[in-house]
Amino acid sequence: MKFITKSASSFYSSFSFKYQKPAICPHCGFGTDAIVKEKDYYSFNDGRLLISVCECTACHKFFFFACENPGTNTDDAPMVCMYPSTQIEPYKNENLAAISERFIDMYNQALQAEYNQNFELAAIGFRSSLEILIKDYAIQELGEPAETVAKQSLCNAIATYLQQADLVNTADVVRILGNDYTHYKRKYPEHDFVLLKKYMEIFLSQIEVKYMIKHPPVARS
Template identity: 30%
Template sequence: MIRVVIEGGKESVQINAFPDYCPFCHVGITPDFVTGLFGSTKASVEALFTCPKVSCKKMFIGTYSHNGMNGCYYLGLVSPSTLKPAAIADEAAEISPQFAEIFSQASQAEGYGLGAVAGVGYRKSLEYLIKDYCVAQHPDKDDDIKKQPIGQVIDRFVSNENIKQCAKRAVWLGNDETHYVRKWVDKDVKDLKLLIHITVSWIQQEVITKKLLEDMQ
């Protein structure tokens, strides 16, 4: 239990614990306590904290509720609630910065419960990833790749069979997210996201392998 001074030093209360993570940088911390205030009644306390990390230093609020038994206030909500950025392989982000940006936005939408919107975003991010990957492989076919439907691009310009098969299926599920009637009724956004991750993984392995072989002639 921790006793803290609130209401500008007028009162002190006992709380069970400080928040153990920062909702902004998503790192485990012991935050710096700034001050606190009672809610509309003394049944709750809102405590202001600061992240101690030099690279963050953002303020956030921990809301505590009185359990009515031992006089202690217990931590409930930490706000504002922000989502951890999506993890994206550097190799994929280098090939297609737009993929990384759109995928991150789709992930944020999914995190906030906007699954229907997220599916469309994941589908769009996939198109950028595949077309930018193919342009990198075939720079002389830049215009053709950008103008053709994604399915034709995969068939014509993706030679790595693992990437081709995973990307194809990701497109199938991605199209379901944009159409009125679903063809793959037993699949959802999670399956689409998994296929995109696998596609990215195969692209990443191909890029890393190529660099290693070039460096070790």
């Protein structure tokens, strides 16, 4: 999160410290010196809590933030909370992480883009994370040479390493619709982002099932 440093004297004339005002709207993700609509402060012990409701200059939606100055010879008040949050709870999956940590990272970037309503970026991110997962699956689980796998296009990797029709069909939906968002003029505008994400979730479930079957926690003795 980026901030604009402001004087706290706008809250109360005798305040000589500075506070952090969010410089990015949590709704639209655009930079903004948001318009202050409401503000107040509360004193506690030796500190002060500043709270403010602002309106984004880009999307005109409202958001709330609070800053705390502990009052112990401190000249600033860092932000301590914001609503809505600009971050989401990270996606975690131990089974898929065992196949590809890089996939988990890329998938979380796509989910964050979706949360910020950047659906085109999210769609491209899902497509990229799909490619990472499939290629790492081929290397880690199928024992394919990394050099060979890396050179494959996503289309060829799907056909070569997944083989099962249900996996191929599901992955192809994500590949084709994800690619579609990179085009100046989309070929399949009738299929929206929600459908792409649904097939992405189905594919992840399928890959996780295959991983769990191959790596049972217990076995016959």
